[in-house]
Amino acid sequence: MDEHIPPVEAARRLRMVVAHLARRFRTAGVGAGTSRLPFSHVVVLEILDRQGALTAAEIAAVQNVRPQTAGPVLRAMEDAGLVVRTQDASDRRKQPVTLTELGREEMLAARMERERWLASAIDQHLNADEQRTLHEATLLLERIVRSTIE
Incomplete structure (x- = not known):
């Protein structure tokens, strides 16, 4: 796959x-278990875990x-x-x-x-070479994220 993909096209596909x-x-x-939290609750829990106590x-x-x-959402969570x-x-x-x-x-x-869920999807749908490629792509994406927050 030596074909050059324009960054705009790569960005569009990645965004999608x-x-x-x-x-x-x-x-x-x-x-957990049979209780299924609304995703909005999970998002708030993740935010509080990363950033600590915050006001509404x-x-x-x-x-x-x-x-x-x-x-x-916060009242329901409380x-x-x-x-x-x-x-x-x-x-x-x-x-x-x-x-x-x-x-x-x-x-x-x-x-x-x-x-x-994601690990199962990776295991079921990607062979070992593709899993390595995915890992390498993840490292590249992490580098992009780090460069945009510094």
């Missing part, structure tokens, strides 16, 4: 594949949604025991949201379920 893969993650079934407005900003959109809101000691108007132990367990279970 990544979007489709993201949709598959959302529909692959996430959650900060969570909404990370997701590029309005705070009014994040509010019902009711389910996945997150807890606390009072900020220096600014009583702020209520940082943090993961509970149950939230962390559910987030890890959902992550493992998505990884198992």
Whole structure:
């Protein structure tokens, strides 16, 4: 495959594949055991795991949604025991949201379920050479991501 593919075409195809893969993650079934968390909950749990305690407005900003959109999701998660809101000691108007132990367990279970689904798809549909190529492509994508955040 010595044919040069213009970067714009490679970017278009990659964007489409990544979007489709993201949709598959959302529909692959996430959650622990028989409980299936809505993907919106998994996203919030992942954000809190990576960034620590955040206000509802900060969570909404990370997701590029309005705070009014994040509010019902956070209330449902709080009711389910996945997150807890606390009072900020220096600014009583702020209520940082943090993961509970149950939230962390559910987030890890959902992550493992998505990884198992993807690992199974890789194992079933790619031969050993293709799996090595996929690994090499992943390293290249990581390099692109690192170069755009520095």
